[in-house]
Structure formats: structure tokens, C-alpha cells
Amino acid sequence: MQNYLEFDFKISPLYPWNEILMAELIEIGFDSFTEEFDGILGYIQKDIFNENQLQGISLLQNNDVEIQYSYKEMPNINWNEEWEKNFEPINIDDKVLIRAEFHESVPGMHEIVIQPKMSFGTGHHPTTHLMIQQMMDMDFQNKKVLDMGCGTSVLAIYAKQNGAADTLAIDIDEWSVENSKENAVRNNVELNIELGTAENLGKEKFDIILANINRNILISDIPTYTSVLNNSGELLLSGLCFFDVDDILEVCEENNLVLKKKLQKEEWVSLLLNKKEVLF
Known part of the structure; x- marks a missing residue:
């Protein structure tokens, strides 16, 4: 210890x-x-x-x-032991349950099981809640997905559980990367998990990009996300406060992205955007 x-x-x-x-x-x-x-x-x-x-x-x-x-x-x-003691399951609209192995299963709910180590993205933050709410209404079947700033990879796991094809998860935190690998195994899904940032992205294209990070990083990286997003693809953002929305939408408009749906919980906001189809 x-x-x-x-x-x-x-x-x-x-x-x-x-x-x-x-x-x-x-x-x-x-x-x-x-x-x-x-x-x-x-x-x-x-x-x-x-x-x-x-x-x-x-x-x-x-x-x-x-x-x-x-x-x-x-x-x-033992901080991990203390963390586990205080980890409560997260119920999202009585449809999705994010829980640890030591919590009881709830019949009729879609479950994501994670080991609550000291990393981001356990689901307790309102932005993770908003991302899952948005994802409930999205079509992931056979879609290629990118989860930026994946934390525990709750979002990537949920995408795979809902039929996503190849799914890449990236985080800057080594602890998050290792925890994501463990959680993928725990949920019987296959993820490609990398340590890094948007600089990792090359020519590989995605149908859906999930990014629950923060305003400044999103503003900086939205052009990169757009460059690897297929025409008519979807970009789901959070990590934003309500007063960040205008600045984010300005950058999105500059990058050929159109707002499709906005959700808010407390002061936090999630934005679902579509990339306009570009004809050459």
C-alpha cells in the first residue's frame, strides 16, 4: 500500500x-x-x-x-478498497445499469459491469449519464466506433453490446487504458484500446465518434474528429457546460457538422451531431 x-x-x-x-x-x-x-x-x-x-x-x-x-x-x-466500498451502481432511466461485480444484477436492465478502480468514466458523472442516454437512441449495428477519452470504456463497451463493429478506445491515462482492457474482458467484448490522444488518429475512418472530454480539448480536436468521420457519420460530445454550447456549435458548423439532438442534466450538456455529406 x-x-x-x-x-x-x-x-x-x-x-x-x-x-x-x-x-x-x-x-x-x-x-x-x-x-x-x-x-x-x-x-x-x-x-x-x-x-x-x-x-x-x-x-x-x-x-x-x-x-x-x-x-x-x-x-x-488501500485506496482501491476504499473506492470499491463507496461505489454505487448507476441506473440510467431504468434501462441501463452500470455496476460492479459485487453488486446484484437487476432483471430486465441492460448491464455494463466494471471494476471501479481510480479512473474516470465510472458513470457517476452527469456527462457519462448524458452520453448513455443519447446512445440509447442511436444505431450502432455494424458501425465502426471511436471512443475518445474512454476512461473505463463504459461507452465503448455499451456500443459493442449494441452491435458495433470494430471499436477503438483511446485515453491519455495509463490507468484508464489498463482498466479498459480489464472491463472489456469482463463484459465479453473486443475493443482496440490505445494510450494517447487525437494525435493517434490517422486515415482510419469511423461511423460514430464518442468524445466525453472537456470544452478546450473538444474545440481543439473537433477538426481531427471530422477528418476521420465518414459522411453522414455521427459525433456525440459531452464534458460540456451549458455556457460552452455556442462556442462548440460554432466550431462544429465550421467543420460541416449539424446539431441533431441536445440533452442537458444539471449544468452539463451532451450534443449529437451529423456530418454533412460532401459530394465531389
Whole structure:
């Protein structure tokens, strides 16, 4: 068991900077987070923490956001065991249940079984809930699918369970990649899982792209997504607050994408877009 440091980051304004900060902290070794009303709690093993690396992350130098932090050493406990104890199953519209192996099955519900390790995408965040809600009404049969920022690969697994063909899942976090591999086996689906970012994408084309990340990364990567999305293909986005929608739709319009359906839960939003068919 490792000794951990708990960092309490106060962030103003909170959105979308909390998601961006978590992405930057992962790069320097932070491996789990808890979202607070005014910031985030971040956890890192004491023996790998480097103060200079923390001070060097770009967001701490950004004048658009104010971030203050303090930290303390945590007791020497098994964090995965603690995480599992507090993991509750997620019921989405009484149709889809995301649960761990130690939860009871619910007859009549579509189930995704995951091991709740300390990685993103367990399903508790409203954006994952919104993505699954949108996916319920989508046709995945024999479609080639890409899941960007896959976390535990809940979305990729759900796509495969609903008939998707080749499915690629990509995440920047090594822990997420390993957990995704375990979860694919656990749900008896075959996924191609890679460590990386949108830079991994080449000439391979997809019928459906799922991206539950954050505003800034989406704005940066939407042109890349569009370039690998087949004509009339679908792009499903979340990780967005309601006030991000206009900026995202502006970028989408510039990239030949048309809004098909929008869902909102609390302050979070999911957008389903179609790529216009281009005739040459």
C-alpha cells in the first residue's frame, strides 16, 4: 500500500477549468479525483510527487482562472478498497445499469459491469449519464466506433453490446487504458484500446465518434474528429457546460457538422451531431 498526498484545489471560476486541471494533473502522476462544489481533491502517491512539476503546469500560469491549493498526507490505506466500498451502481432511466461485480444484477436492465478502480468514466458523472442516454437512441449495428477519452470504456463497451463493429478506445491515462482492457474482458467484448490522444488518429475512418472530454480539448480536436468521420457519420460530445454550447456549435458548423439532438442534466450538456455529406 502506498502513502498518498491529498491536494485540495480551489478553482475560480470552476468550469471548465476543473476538467482541464484534472487532465494536466494526470500528466504529472495524479491518479484519482473527487469533485467539490468549489474545486477538486486530487490524489498522488507521495513517493512520485514533484513540486516543480506541479508548479510548472500551464493552468497555474493562466490569468483566466485563479487556483489555490493546500495538501496533506493521507493515512496508509488501500485506496482501491476504499473506492470499491463507496461505489454505487448507476441506473440510467431504468434501462441501463452500470455496476460492479459485487453488486446484484437487476432483471430486465441492460448491464455494463466494471471494476471501479481510480479512473474516470465510472458513470457517476452527469456527462457519462448524458452520453448513455443519447446512445440509447442511436444505431450502432455494424458501425465502426471511436471512443475518445474512454476512461473505463463504459461507452465503448455499451456500443459493442449494441452491435458495433470494430471499436477503438483511446485515453491519455495509463490507468484508464489498463482498466479498459480489464472491463472489456469482463463484459465479453473486443475493443482496440490505445494510450494517447487525437494525435493517434490517422486515415482510419469511423461511423460514430464518442468524445466525453472537456470544452478546450473538444474545440481543439473537433477538426481531427471530422477528418476521420465518414459522411453522414455521427459525433456525440459531452464534458460540456451549458455556457460552452455556442462556442462548440460554432466550431462544429465550421467543420460541416449539424446539431441533431441536445440533452442537458444539471449544468452539463451532451450534443449529437451529423456530418454533412460532401459530394465531389
